[in-house]
Amino acid sequence: MLIDLKDINKTYNNGQPLHVLKGITLGIEAGEFVSIMGASGSGKSTLLNILGILDNYDTGEYWLDGTLIKNLSERQGADYRNRMIGFIFQSFNLISFKTAVENVELPLFYQGVSRRKRHAMAMEYLDRLGLKDWASHYPNEMSGGQKQRVAIARALITHPRIILADEPTGALDSKTSVEVMDLLAQLNREEKVTMIIVTHDPTVASKTRRTIRIKDGIIEE
Amino acid sequence: MTRNKSRSLLTGFGVFWGLFMLLFMLGGGNGFKAMMMKNFEGFATNTAILVADRTTKPYKGFQDGRGWSLETGDIERLRRMVPQLDVVTPSLSIWSSSAVREEYSYSDAVVKGIGAEYRQVEEPVLKYGRYLNEMDILQERKVCVIGRRVYDELFPEGGDPCGKYIRAGAIYYQVVGVDFSASNISVNGNSQDAVLIPFPVAQKIYHRGNRIDLICVTGRPGVTLSTLETRIREVIAENHFFDPTDKPALFIIDTEQLFSMVDTLFTGINLLIWLVGLGTILAGAIGVSNIMLVTVKERTIEIGIRRAIGATPRDILSQIMMESVALTSAAGVLGIMFTVACLAVLEKSNPGMPFQIGFWSAILALVLVALLGVVTGLAPATRAMAIKPVDAMRDE
Ligand SMILES: Nc1ncnc2c1ncn2[C@@H]1O[C@H](COP(=O)(O)OP(=O)(O)OP(=O)(O)O)[C@@H](O)[C@H]1O
Ligand SMILES: [Mg+2]
Numbered sequence: 081m082l083i084d085l086k087d088i089n090k091t092y093n094n095g096q097p098l099h100v101l102k103g104i105t106l107g108i109e110a111g112e113f114v115s116i117m118g119a120s121g122s123g124k125s126t127l128l129n130i131l132g133i134l135d136n137y138d139t140g141e142y143w144l145d146g147t148l149i150k151n152l153s154e155r156q157g158a159d160y161r162n163r164m165i166g167f168i169f170q171s172f173n174l175i176s177f178k179t180a181v182e183n184v185e186l187p188l189f190y191q192g193v194s195r196r197k198r199h200a201m202a203m204e205y206l207d208r209l210g211l212k213d214w215a216s217h218y219p220n221e222m223s224g225g226q227k228q229r230v231a232i233a234r235a236l237i238t239h240p241r242i243i244l245a246d247e248p249t250g251a252l253d254s255k256t257s258v259e260v261m262d263l264l265a266q267l268n269r270e271e272k273v274t275m276i277i278v279t280h281d282p283t284v285a286s287k288t289r290r291t292i293r294i295k296d297g298i299i300e301e
Numbered sequence: 302m303t304r305n306k307s308r309s310l311l312t313g314f315g316v317f318w319g320l321f322m323l324l325f326m327l328g329g330g331n332g333f334k335a336m337m338m339k340n341f342e343g344f345a346t347n348t349a350i351l352v353a354d355r356t357t358k359p360y361k362g363f364q365d366g367r368g369w370s371l372e373t374g375d376i377e378r379l380r381r382m383v384p385q386l387d388v389v390t391p392s393l394s395i396w397s398s399s400a401v402r403e404e405y406s407y408s409d410a411v412v413k414g415i416g417a418e419y420r421q422v423e424e425p426v427l428k429y430g431r432y433l434n435e436m437d438i439l440q441e442r443k444v445c446v447i448g449r450r451v452y453d454e455l456f457p458e459g460g461d462p463c464g465k466y467i468r469a470g471a472i473y474y475q476v477v478g479v480d481f482s483a484s485n486i487s488v489n490g491n492s493q494d495a496v497l498i499p500f501p502v503a504q505k506i507y508h509r510g511n512r513i514d515l516i517c518v519t520g521r522p523g524v525t526l527s528t529l530e531t532r533i534r535e536v537i538a539e540n541h542f543f544d545p546t547d548k549p550a551l552f553i554i555d556t557e558q559l560f561s562m563v564d565t566l567f568t569g570i571n572l573l574i575w576l577v578g579l580g581t582i583l584a585g586a587i588g589v590s591n592i593m594l595v596t597v598k599e600r601t602i603e604i605g606i607r608r609a610i611g612a613t614p615r616d617i618l619s620q621i622m623m624e625s626v627a628l629t630s631a632a633g634v635l636g637i638m639f640t641v642a643c644l645a646v647l648e649k650s651n652p653g654m655p656f657q658i659g660f661w662s663a664i665l666a667l668v669l670v671a672l673l674g675v676v677t678g679l680a681p682a683t684r685a686m687a688i689k690p691v692d693a694m695r696d697e
Contacts, residue, residue, distance in 0.1 A: 125694065129691055129694060132609070133690075134609055134689075134690040134691045134693070134694065135689075135690075135691045154613055154614050155613050157690075158608070158611050158612060158613040158616075159611070161608075161609060161610065161611050161690070162610065162611025163611075167609055167610065169693075169694070173602070173606050173609075173693055175603050175606060175607075176603075186607070186610060187610045187611050190607075190610065190611040190612050190613075190616060191611065234610065238611075246694070
């Protein structure tokens, strides 16, 4: 089992304590293509942040590829995020003053890959996603679909085992949404990347092979 | 940082201006000091001048307020009784004499009776001929060395005037030398207006008896003249019956004091320059720090993204630090370049004066500014390090 969650609890303590995740137990095998659905505020993003080691949980156990993810140092956390996990966000989250290719290179920069090598790799990935001609453009010169494909290239460049996507089609029209989902499905098929996609859209969820439903911080699959 | 060029520019301006102020004023101060020191050129640095004045204390039956004069005998006494002195030489001046040759005359001349050793006090720049020598003094020859303006007025045709005669008062003197020294120090008359004659000749012709106006002394190498002052007072006072502690009775001015006064003045000015300059640089640095703090807050999402895709807090720290150092250093380099340009202009208009700052001072300033960049980056960088990866998820 690649991802194994045991009775995860998470409470936000900003003023009024808010118990968001109330005992999540969940297993995901390597190579799965999973969607997570649920009402707004049900805790989907919170769960995804914990899976991505962007945030920590209060009680329970999170095993990632046989390692217990708990009390990691900043270094270890950064290293897992860099090598194991790729992120795709609803609002793309590209760095606005860097070109497409520079954005794609960034994860490799933090791995200490040489400038020439990471540039070559970034160009290769942009090419695969049909964005070669856009390499030296800035994010604000690109369409939403193009930006999301740049973000996917950035997530893929370190060959992660898992890709976590929080509403990756939330800011795209239906046609582009289908394209992006087809792309993710293809990557899952061909590269065996484990995909976990948070979405509100049933057509997006229908493209995945398994759907996990969250209601009020509890899984009801 | 690159996104907001005009803001970066404005921020760096404080550092730029501070560095400019500091270096420009330091360079300017040095040049100004050199200009002042040029006035003392050719004047022995270890010199004191003794002048008689009225007594202010009653002594050995004499009342206070008594006038007295230095005399030829005092020279011998000083030489004999204060062996640390090197040169002891007299001078007496007759002001507003007119010097005449043929149809030419110069009415602002100062006839100065001096000894041969006087050249060691006020170094002459001999254009023609020679200075007065011991034989001139001993044999009381009627010879003279003339200053630049006297020469220009009496010998408008130019050329070597040695051997020719000029008249001062009723007496004719043979010119033996021309002194072109341009020093602005004037001991009892400016050297450019001087007609230098042997002092015994001056004493006789102007009915001075054995009286002299002043005695110039220089210390032997390594001797600090101010330590000899008491001894000099004792020697002179004994001969003229006044109280050796009666300071106003014998006026002694010491060039060392003069120089140290100028030195203290410039040390003070330099201190002020450092204070103002460093203050401005510091204010500039605090400005940079503040602006960068704001910038870091604005860049929360960006930094969060970097953290999410694998940047460690240390990566973020070094990124912000490098930006800070780059910003302050760029401002610093511009400041130094601007200073060098301005000082070059000053130096051009004041030839020979060292206004320019040294190469190593510039390098040192640059290193200091880069260090300042590190200090400046500290606060913004710590704030940036506190940004967590989840912060990338928050909505903008
Ligand atoms: N950093 C936080 N501090 C405090 N409360 C938070 C924080 N993040 C989320 N919450 C709260 O936790 C609950 C779950 O939030 P979460 O973002 O996980 O929901 P979601 O299922 O992703 O909703 P949506 O579909 O609208 O994105 C919400 O009530 C939200 O207000
Ligand atoms: Mg959400």
